[in-house]
Amino acid sequence: MTQAPNLPLSMRRDGLDPVGDLGRARDDEGVLAITTPTGQSVYLVCRHQDVREVLSDTERFSSAASVIPGAEMSDKQEAARMSAGQLISFDPPEHTRLRRMLAPEFTMRRIRELEPRITEIVEAALDDLEAAGPPADLVAHFALPVPSLVICELLGVPFADRAEFQDRAMRLLDTSLSLETRIVVQREGRAYMADLVAGAQADPGDNLLGMLVRDHGDDLDTDELIGIAELLLLAGHETTSNMLGLGTLALLRHPGEFAALRDDPDLIDSAVEELLRWLSVVHWMPPRKTVVDVELAGHTIPAGSLVLPSLVAANRDHTVADDPDRLKLARPATRHVALGHGVHHCLGAPLARMEMRIAFLALLRRFPALALAEPYESLDFRAFSVVYGVHALPVTW
Known part of the structure; x- marks a missing residue:
């Protein structure tokens, strides 16, 4: 089940596991020069300690290189518009300015307020899954609609448009498509979100987009509002939906762990962290650009180079967990980087x-x-795909 060898090493998997070559690159070289699907030459950083160093040091490793797909092929004016509001494309203090406006909506207190509604959404999706089968596709009836509806309600995006924005997200993240195609997809997404932003500016609702307009309309221009909303919509459903799909598959492939979680719900917190670490559905964080010459894993990386932090390699590092290739839901807390590290x-x-x-x-x-x-x-x-997963997961019960 090893993925096609024409994929860059940073994306190659063997089903649920990274390929052996990635683990050997981490254990032997630590840093490896590779070419990305977009043809860029980058230094792939594989060890957990080095990945954390890259992600935490914004002075030596700049996020300014983290442009959205295809932006480097646009004219400078369009590239600036396409990057506006995209937090992943900025270093402090600009990143700090943008993130500070959003942070109150993602505090634990605010998230706990959403728990009853999330529970309703989950139960309704399970009703739909049950009605569709058995057998039924867990991705289509459960893994994808749950986070999609949550982020739609939070952000203020019509759930009726889900097929449209889910298709755009899948194409935007598909590195097998040409950059020209992905630029078109990006423009389509911006046009869609521009309409929603215009509506929020005319009549701010009680959702996150309305809050940004009401509370920060003087601090954010329209391009920034569009960029923030685009990023939240994409990240809000793609990552979690693939974690639900692949996470379920991982449990089904490990029946002892499945039974342990089913019979002991108190295991859920450590189970979620272990699934995040073990699966690492986001292959890598967006590239950083070295501001000065740097030393990593005994390698000198020249100033102006692109550095790609491999999350999947770092999370299977033996310094993170004993027997790191084993899925163990009761594993004590680790310092995994599945959700990134540092200011991002x-x-x-x-x-x-x-x-x-x-x-x-x-x-x-x-x-x-x-x-x-x-x-x-x-x-x-x-x-x-930049975010790993399965297209469908047929299940029975």
Whole structure:
């Protein structure tokens, strides 16, 4: 089940596991020169300690290189518009300015207020899954709609538009598509979000987009509002939906762990953290650019180079956990980097964790005999996607 060798090493997987070559690159070289799907030459950073160093040091490793797909092919004016509001593209203090406006909506207190509604969304999705099968596709009926509806309600995006924005997200993250195609997708997404922003500016609602307009309309221009909303919509459903899909598959492939979580709901917090570490659905954080010559893992990386921090390699590092290739839901807390690290640590991490806690427990409670409806070897993984997952997960019960 090893992925196609024409994929860069940073994206190559063997089903649920990274390929052996990635682990050897981490253990032997630590830093490896590779070419990305966009043709860029980068230094792939594989060891956990080095990845944390890159992600925490904004003075030596700048996020200014983290442009959205295809922006480097646009004219400078369009590139500036496309990057506006995209937190991943900025260093402090500009990043700090933008993040400070959003942070209050993602505090634990605010997320706890959402818990009853998230529970309702999860139960409704499970009703839909049950009505569709068995067998039924867990991705289409559960893993994708749950986080999509949550972020739609939080942000103020019509859930009726989900098929449209989910398709755009999948194409935007698909590195097998040409940059020209992905630029078109990006423009389509901006046009869609521009309409929603215009509506919020005319009549701010009680959602996050309305809050930004009311409370920060004098501090954010329209391009920044569009960029923030685009990023939240994409990150708010893509990462969590693939964690729900791949996480369920991981549990089904490890029946002892499945049974342990099903029979002991108190295991859920450590289970979520271990699934995040073990799966690392985001292959890597966006590239950083070295501001000065730097030393990593005994390698000198010249100033002006692109550095790509491999989250999947770092999270399987033996310094993170004993027997790191083993899935162990009761594992003590680790310092995994599945949600990033430093100033760019995932803003929505509390929300994602709550969605996973509620969803996994409800799924196992409703379907204690859940099983794959097709052979594991026949599953179609999202091999070329920036966010790893499966296109479909047929299950029975």
